[in-house]
Amino acid sequence: MHPVYLDHAATTPMRSEVQEAMAPFLSETFGNPSSLHRWGRKASAALERARDLAAGALEADPGEILFTRGGTESDNLGVLGRCRAISQDGTVPTLAISSVEHHAVFDTARGAESRGELRLVTLPVHTDGTVDLAPLETALRNGPTVVSVMWVNNETGMVLPIPEIGRLVEEHEGTLHTDAVQAVGKIPVSAQLPGISLLTATGHKIYGPRGTGLLFVRDATEIAPLLYGGGQERALRPGTEDVAGAVGFATALRLAVDEQADEAIGLSVLRDAFEGRVLAEITDVRINVGGATRSPSISSLGIGGVDGQLLLNALDMEGIATSGGSACASGSTAGSHVIRALFGSADTMATVRFSLGRHTTESDLVQAAAVLAQVVGRLRAMEKAS
The missing domain is CATH 3.90.1150.10 (Aspartate Aminotransferase, domain 1)
Known part of the structure; x- marks a missing residue:
């Protein structure tokens, strides 16, 4: 045996195609994308090519893709960032999550509720994959609501009804975030589905590098940064970008979607x-x-x-x-x-x-x-x- x-x-193990795509940016093309000299310009150009590639795989615009350090960070930035953007005028938003969310959403939501940042609503999920949407409809009617429902559950493989939820959220002008970490490369995924404003993906579940992720932020969806100290990624994810990681992730994402x-x-x-x-x-x-x-x-x-x-x-x-x-x-x-x-x-x-x-x-x-x-x-x- x-x-x-x-x-x-x-x-997952990293694909050879991903390793080959990353290799130049781990050696000779090492510049900081924010630098103005030729090394920086080459790194910046590679980063934007990776953004274009990732956007195409998700049917998004390049300007809607933020590179992060993984799925957990993307979930936090999407959920907390959107709730905090809503609360800037003193409004207390409602956050509705499914009962089977990944800890990156589940624990984040409970922590924010305990700090008084939001009202939390939990949507029951049944073993046949259906979600009880009655509490969601009530929340959407009563004020600004952010909804976070994963596309595929990481523990059971259950596919949740994102198209149905997206239509309901769009009808009531809410904001839908979906964690698509376990969906990308396994089922068809498109950021263009009605209602989706925010979407999380990561590299290491699809034969890409660990410590890489993205958050799709639909144009005109306002989120507040969780970190400060730089203007990178539209000032929403400050810090020097991992060019090699972004290139590897985008390569893995394109391959996963194509196959x-x-x-x-x-x-x-x-x-x-x-x-x-x-x-x-x-x-x-x-x-x-x-x-x-x-x-x-x-x-x-x-x-x-x-x-x-x-x-x-x-x-x-x-x-x-x-x-x-x-x-x-x-x-x-x-x-x-x-x-x-x-x-x-x-x-x-x-x-x-x-x-x-x-x-x-x-x-x-x-x-x-x-x-x-x-x-x-x-x-x-x-x-x-x-």
Whole structure:
């Protein structure tokens, strides 16, 4: 047996094309884009070419793309930046988020609420992928409202109804931010969908460099900066730009979008076959959000009769790299707020997320299913004997 990496929703290896695109900006073309001499001008030109490339991939205008240091920063800048822009005249905005948001939005929203910066509304999400929009309609009717709903959930792969939400937000002149980190390269994504004013993406989920991200800010959408000290990125994200990172990210983004349709077909076939094997070999297993539209790359399973952390550790010892959900919880073993929101606090099933990538093979998944069955059987026997 060989080690199998099935945690691509956490991070991905950098593509050779991306490394090649970045290489000149890690050596001879090293100038600061803000400098006026030839080294600076070359760096600035490369940065703007990267902006053009990223904008084209998302069907946006180059002037609507802000480069950041990652998805978490983009989420914070989009959500807090928009709320603070609204509050500059003393208005207290409402922020509506789904119950399954990434911590970058979920924790940011709760922190801002605790400081009195906004009123927080949480929109229930159901296992079939539907979102309870009644609280959102009420909020939109009652005053300035910012809405942040992710496009694809990072823990379960559930696709949320962004087109429907976008139309509702646009109708009521609200602001919609969507975290598209797990959507880009997996499903069709366009910044031109009605209602979308702000959109987050990052590089390391699509075979690009870590520490790179962007925030799409629709023209005429006002946001306030979170950081100060420079005029870079329209003075909304000050600090010397990472030219190599931006070039690598834009290259990865263009490739991911161009290859998305073909990749999705292959990944869906592999994922479905894997889940079929698991269901045939293991009892008391649930495909989390199996009735929803899902990302082709994520299989989230609920498994009864085992401890989640022991399960992940045992799989790792057998050479299978998976996770229990978000990799951004810094190794936390606390229960997932996403699973609680979907299945209730009394749910006792262990959650394990298998996330496939462009190099995942059928052989990898046959091995993973067999190892999972062996590990679950062993852990259940140990639990029964204790």
